[in-house]
Amino acid sequence: MNLRQLEYFLAVVAEGSVSRAAATLHMTQPPLSQSVLQLEKQLGVQLLSKHHQGVSTTPAGELLATQGRQLLRWSERLEEQVRALGQGLAGRLHIASVPTFAWGHLPPLLKAYAAQAPDVAVELSDPEPAEVLRQVAAGGADVGFVATSDPEGLAAAHGELVMAVVLAMPLVAVVPPRFADLPEPLDLAELAGEPWILPSASPGFPGLPEIAERLWQEMGTRPSSVRTVSTLQTAVPLISADMGISLMPHSVADIAGSRVRIHTPLQPVQPLYATLVRARHIQPPPVLARFLEVVQHPYTGEL
Structure with a gap:
């Protein structure tokens, strides 16, 4: 038994007539009748009883009709799910x-x-x-x-x-609130005595520590100390607590809101990508x- 045979059988059951089902399916009656007979032969049981008004299901036919409808619905859902998976719409x-x-x-x-x-x-x-x-x-x-x-x-x-x-991702200077009145753009050389807060350097992975090191070399100065943190987000509360300054993308600095101050650096600073x-x-x-x-x-x- 295949799904096409099941669809044909269910159409006959729904219409109560082979001729009406053939019209609904846009096919001629002989191949539809042959499909139902072939299904009965495969299952070894009579599925439909003929009478003067058309056809009706036998007990076996009623069972097949009930379970078959569920099977077709499940088949349609499965087809939709497989298609969605193949199109990247599910998974x-x-x-x-x-x-x-x-x-x-x-x-x-x-x-x-x-x-x-x-x-x-x-x-x-x-x-x-x-x-x-x-x-x-x-x-x-x-x-x-x-x-x-x-x-x-x-x-x-x-x-x-x-x-x-x-x-x-252009970098901005993120400083404690006490530096709110510094001019814009901010000359980072004026903060040479402040400790810096940066993510830990990762061997073989160029990032913000390398950008800061290059910036210090170009300014000809180094900070009084460098505190390392796991992420830039970790640096925000430390900066807010007046424990140092940092460079970070504007999107990260915005998370801190009014707890820190954000300035555009006067010096050219390489962005992160x-x-x-x-x-x-x-x-x-x-x-x-x-x-x-x-x-x-x-x-x-x-x-």
Whole structure:
């Protein structure tokens, strides 16, 4: 028994007549009658009883009609689910993103993606940058976002990954409230005696510590001390408590609100680059391919 035979049988049951069912199905009566007879032969049981008004189901036919309707509904749902999965409209997508990108820039991408594929279950994690690369390369995450000062160098060091710059994130000076009255733009050399707060350097991963080191060299000065933290978000309460200053993307600094002050640096400061990473050896599944289409607009290209 196949679904086509079942559909024909259910049409005959619904119409109570082979001729009326044939008209409904836009086919001639002989092949429809032959299909029902073939179904009865395969099952070894009579399904329909003929009478002067048409046909009616036998007990076996009634059972097949009842269960068959459920089977066809289940088949339709299964077809829809499989089609949705193949089109990237259903499934699961794991994104590993550093907080620097996730807090300010990932939400609009997720919103746009959810509008296209609301049935995809999105999993989001925020490991350290080197772990983002490891997870994506190993297939533990479908796609990742990191913030780096040297996307070209990072791509050259990780041939197993495809990388693409999503956007540049200009850096601003984030200082305690007592510096609210400093002129704009802020000459960072005037704060040479202040301690700095920066994320810990990650070997082989160029980031904010390298940008700060280059800036100090260009200014010909170094801070009195450098406190390291796990993430830039961790630095915000320390800056608010007047324990140091930092550089960070504006989107991260905005999280602190009035607890800190934000200034544009007078000195040229290299930006961080939000960079998308995915495994080179893994063909993007439909859910990832659709997400990449959503992110495609701000791409500057593969590195």
